[in-house]
Amino acid sequence: MTYKYDFEPVFAAWPMLVDGIVGTLKMSSLSMVMGLSLGIVFMLMRMSKHRAPRALAIGYIEMIRNTPILVQVFFVFFGMPAIGIRLSGEQAAILAMTLNCAAYAAEIVRGGVQSIRPGQIEAGRALGMHGLDIYRFIVFRPAIRAVYPALCSQFILMMLNSSLMSSVSAEELTYFAQTLDSQTFRSFEIYLTLGVIYLALSQFFSIALGMIGRVYFSYPAK
């Protein structure tokens, strides 16, 4: 074929790409932290001995895990103004990703909690500790450690999925790439570059999360 590669316009637009990287990093990290926190709340509800919170959590988790994330963010961005909640593209993206991440995190962390031997909880109870304290100080860290690799994969998947947030004009990498494409028509070069950047971001998250894990879970295993 006679296509002439020309990466020049792509590299020339580097400030835009940097903005995109920053946007993607920011949205993903925020959603990970908030999603994990919210996920833990749903996990606790899911494991409650009371029926109502359990049913609520199951309903939520199933709803999120069985609908596309694109539909979820459309609902947040286009649907919620109907009930008076108007969010910017970026806010809608962070909210949708947080809600999405929470459902997956809840199930992953639940697996971790279930892997904790009942004797650990009994020891806490015998020492006079309360339900939430037992979770916070006894169950939590070993539970997260048990499922940390799965949690990290989920986080990375979510970072990649953040590219879908361009469809509500959230200013992340893919959004800027599309803008650049419409200005230069260098689709081949742009999306190839974009792919390489995402690959690098995945590696970055993988390494960073691994380091966090090694610090937080530095205690020796059995």
Place this chain on the structure above:
Amino acid sequence: MNGTSMSEKAIAMSGVNKWYGHLQVLKGIDLEVGRGEHIVLCGPSGSGKSTLIRCINHLEEIQQGTVTVNGTTLAQKGGNADHIRRDVGMVFQQFNLFPHLTVLQNCMLAQRRVRRTPAVEAKEKAMRHLERVHIAEQAEKYPAQLSGGQQQRVAIARALCMDPKIMLFDEPTSALDPEMVKEVLDTMVSLADDGITMICVTHEMGFARAVAHRVIFMDRGEIIESAKPDVFFSNPSHERTKAFLSQILNH
């Protein structure tokens, strides 16, 4: 009303029945344990020994009867279980140390969270009890870095940090390699010498002879026999006790 007579007893169980589904695991348990008394509880596997002592600090619910600890009768649903657990320490077969905390932190956690003891004081007390079980030099290690015997001694220290008046032991040496049994039993003997009230599920008959005021034999959810150690071992009155003793003593 009956406050005076009850308060002389550390533990009083009366008419206790417990079921798991259709299986009745405790049948009409009546047991009184005096202050400072040491009781060894033995019996075949599945006879309900663990269940019985776990009812005392309400790790298990009972369906009928009453459990009174230091004059406080346990509400059936365990509403006042926290109150009772303040006085009762427990040591488990599997140690159940918290793997992500150091030995010292294991001993400080409940002091900090339950008693709200200031850190300095909690640490001081933890070190005191770790010294007492001869393991203070391992305070900064994690449970996984210790031998089974060391872990069990830490578990004892952890329970002692809460100033229990009663200690429950559920087969504390059964998970240990033989060469480590002695160090744990020695620790328990020294506790007994200090006059703490103690119920110990164990088949260590040497220990029973040395410290028990009474040995109780359980079978199929019932207390079959309860006697002073010398009588229990030399002259048990029930056939089932004899059969059981001949089994474990032949080991």
